[in-house]
Amino acid sequence: MFVGWRDLRFAKGRFALMGTVIVLITLLVGLLSGLTAGLGRQNVSAITGLPADRIAFDVPSAGQSLSYSGTTVTESQWRRWSAVDGVTSAEPLGITTTRATSGDRSAGVSVFGVRPGSALAPDGARTRDGSVVLSTGAADGLGLHSGGTLTLAGRKLHVTAVAGDASFSHTPVIWTSLDTWRAAAPTAAAAPGGPTASVIALRTTGGVDTKAADLAAGTRTVTKGDSLSAIGSYTSENGSLQLMRGFLFAISALVIGAFFTVWTIQRRGDVAVLKALGASTASLLRDALGQAVVLLTAGTLIGTAGAAAVGAALAGTAVPFLVTPTTVVLPAAVIILLGACGAALAIRRITSVDPLTALGSAR
Amino acid sequence: MSLNLTGVTLIYPDGDSRLTALDDVTLDVPPSTLTAVVGPSGSGKSSLLAVAATLITPGTGTVSIDATDTTGMSRRELTDLRRRKIGMVFQQPNLLPSLTALEQLQVVAVLDGRSPAAALPRARELLDAVGLAGEAGRRPHQLSGGQRQRVNIARALMNDPTVLLVDEPTSALDHERGRAVVDLIVRLTRLRGTATVLVTHDTTHLAAADRIAEVRDGRIGHHTGIERAS
Numbered sequence: 029m030f031v032g033w034r035d036l037r038f039a040k041g042r043f044a045l046m047g048t049v050i051v052l053i054t055l056l057v058g059l060l061s062g063l064t065a066g067l068g069r070q071n072v073s074a075i076t077g078l079p080a081d082r083i084a085f086d087v088p089s090a091g092q093s094l095s096y097s098g099t100t101v102t103e104s105q106w107r108r109w110s111a112v113d114g115v116t117s118a119e120p121l122g123i124t125t126t127r128a129t130s131g132d133r134s135a136g137v138s139v140f141g142v143r144p145g146s147a148l149a150p151d152g153a154r155t156r157d158g159s160v161v162l163s164t165g166a167a168d169g170l171g172l173h174s175g176g177t178l179t180l181a182g183r184k185l186h187v188t189a190v191a192g193d194a195s196f197s198h199t200p201v202i203w204t205s206l207d208t209w210r211a212a213a214p215t216a217a218a219a220p221g222g223p224t225a226s227v228i229a230l231r232t233t234g235g236v237d238t239k240a241a242d243l244a245a246g247t248r249t250v251t252k253g254d255s256l257s258a259i260g261s262y263t264s265e266n267g268s269l270q271l272m273r274g275f276l277f278a279i280s281a282l283v284i285g286a287f288f289t290v291w292t293i294q295r296r297g298d299v300a301v302l303k304a305l306g307a308s309t310a311s312l313l314r315d316a317l318g319q320a321v322v323l324l325t326a327g328t329l330i331g332t333a334g335a336a337a338v339g340a341a342l343a344g345t346a347v348p349f350l351v352t353p354t355t356v357v358l359p360a361a362v363i364i365l366l367g368a369c370g371a372a373l374a375i376r377r378i379t380s381v382d383p384l385t386a387l388g389s390a391r
Numbered sequence: 392m393s394l395n396l397t398g399v400t401l402i403y404p405d406g407d408s409r410l411t412a413l414d415d416v417t418l419d420v421p422p423s424t425l426t427a428v429v430g431p432s433g434s435g436k437s438s439l440l441a442v443a444a445t446l447i448t449p450g451t452g453t454v455s456i457d458a459t460d461t462t463g464m465s466r467r468e469l470t471d472l473r474r475r476k477i478g479m480v481f482q483q484p485n486l487l488p489s490l491t492a493l494e495q496l497q498v499v500a501v502l503d504g505r506s507p508a509a510a511l512p513r514a515r516e517l518l519d520a521v522g523l524a525g526e527a528g529r530r531p532h533q534l535s536g537g538q539r540q541r542v543n544i545a546r547a548l549m550n551d552p553t554v555l556l557v558d559e560p561t562s563a564l565d566h567e568r569g570r571a572v573v574d575l576i577v578r579l580t581r582l583r584g585t586a587t588v589l590v591t592h593d594t595t596h597l598a599a600a601d602r603i604a605e606v607r608d609g610r611i612g613h614h615t616g617i618e619r620a621s
């Protein structure tokens with residue numbers, strides 16, 4: 029890196045320009061990642077936070093895919109699941125998205141109905157009929173504390189606790205009993221065959237035969253992670269954000285590749301001289317790649333710090349933005365890696381420089 | 392400690408035909424001597440230098456440096472040889488724009504895996520030898536043409552070469568400065584004991600040479616002044 033470092037300092041302007049581009053792209057990728065994660069969490073955190081590893085849905089009608097909305101399971105289905113070998117718990121879970129009001133405030137909420145005392149709710153013991161446990165989001169949205177009351181589908185309900193920040197399909201979650209949920213959920217009310225819920229949350233041990241149990245119970249079981257795609261907008265929303273991020277990664281690699289292509293072409297004369305002086309091609313490649321990595325690392329560090337700062341500033345606001353190592357450090361690492369690949373492809377042309385060209389009068 | 396070219400022939404493909412740039416050239420350069428290579432444009436002087444520098448492998452014939460035959464050496468071996476045994480003064484100074492005069496010399500040691508700090512005393516000594524001790528911290532754009540050419544010469548000596556190859560070092564300089572540069576090369580040849588080849592078309596420099604080899608159409612026409620009266 030003897031020459032690489034000195035080039036960095038000598039051609040300050042050019043490298044600063046390229047560095048700025050890297051900073052901005054990293055910042056953009058960081059912001060997009062934080063937003064994707066934040067929006068994703070708003071969409072799925074109630075499900076990912078469930079103490080369950082598989083979700084059983086009623087078999088959808090032909091041509092339909094699994095969906096958390098408009099699906100019901102019956103009591104006999106979850107009883108069957110409870111009896112299956114390797115299932116530690118099978119808990120019915122009712123889900124519906126509706127509006128709740130409290131005084132003159134009203135908010136969209138996802139009502140999660142569980143059996144009283146169920147481990148699914150953060151404070152399950154308090155989800156009795158006629159009372160609710162609010163997530164912090166719901167409590168904030170409705171301006172309620174523990175002890176307050178809210179109206180849901182015409183019924184006055186008592187707030188027994190505020191716990192967790194679960195959110196589903198971009199609305200905060202309200203935990204209540206299955207019976208209270210049923211009253212609020214239009215699909216559940218009329219279904220025949222006894223008490224119903226939307227899905228069954230399963231806790232299983234390794235040896236469970238889900239295929240056989242699905243057949244017997246008339247359900248379709250997927251892992252909790254796979255069930256996320258059954259949440260309304262999640263797949264398309266997440267997909268388009270990830271696509272943007274992917275494009276930014278590709279753009280950064282291409283821009284860096286283009287920059288180092290021009291830079292390497294400009295340096296051909298210097299490279300020829302160094303080769304004539306006895307520099308091995310490997311050492312020249314190392315020097316040039318090291319230079320690219322220094323530039324990339326410095327740029328991504330600044331950009332990542334910027335994204336993290338924005339994230340910190342947005343904390344506690346309505347903007348769904350999540351700063352975690354995965355949303356901030358991972359994209360930075362990807363940019364460094366892809367950028368280094370782009371640079372490596374550009375720098376590769378050092379190999380073809382003929383030291384003989386250092387001899388002539390015209391360089 | 393010498394350079395020997397024996398029966399060297401170099402043919403360039405030239406469109407459909409072939410161009411014989413060097414034709415059965417034999418040249419021996421003993422240590423501590425300077426051989427001036429002269430000849431008209433296109434006669435093959437630079438080609439001769441490139442072959443001696445191991446930058447081109449001749450079609451036939453051998454190039455020996457320090458009594459070691461270089462034919463059949465791999466590219467890597469040739470690179471190592473260039474780094475350790477050959478000093479080159481390019482026609483253009485070919486300095487690296489981002490390096491100071493001192494660093495232009497240190498980089499030669501770095502290429503050989505030594506630390507720049509360890510190379511510092513020698514680099515300073517050589518800069519002093521070419522009269523640039525005071526310009527050590529300057530970059531090429533802060534040096535005059537003559538100063539750049541002197542850095543070029545000091546750099547060529549940095550690896551303590553056996554063979555010093557110099558291609559028209561004065562073409563970018565006025566006569567007086569050109570003279571000073573040639574004098575410097577002669578002095579350093581004696582001091583460092585290098586086998587020096589100096590390509591030049593300026594006949595006024597010939598007086599300083601121990602031998603003169605005239606190249607014409609790729610052939611060494613006649614060696615003159617083989618034992619120059621000194």
Ligand SMILES: Nc1ncnc2c1ncn2[C@@H]1O[C@H](COP(=O)(O)OP(=O)(O)OP(=O)(O)O)[C@@H](O)[C@H]1O
Binds near residue numbers: 434436
């Ligand atoms: N890479 C090459 N490919 C084909 N022909 C070449 C190449 N290099 C040189 N030649 C030809 O070989 C001949 C000798 O060239 P060379 O450069 O060695 O001459 P020179 O004596 O150094 O000339 P000058 O005084 O103009 O520098 C010339 O006819 C030149 O055109």
Ligand SMILES: [Mg+2]
Binds near residue numbers: 437
């Ligand atoms: Mg020439």
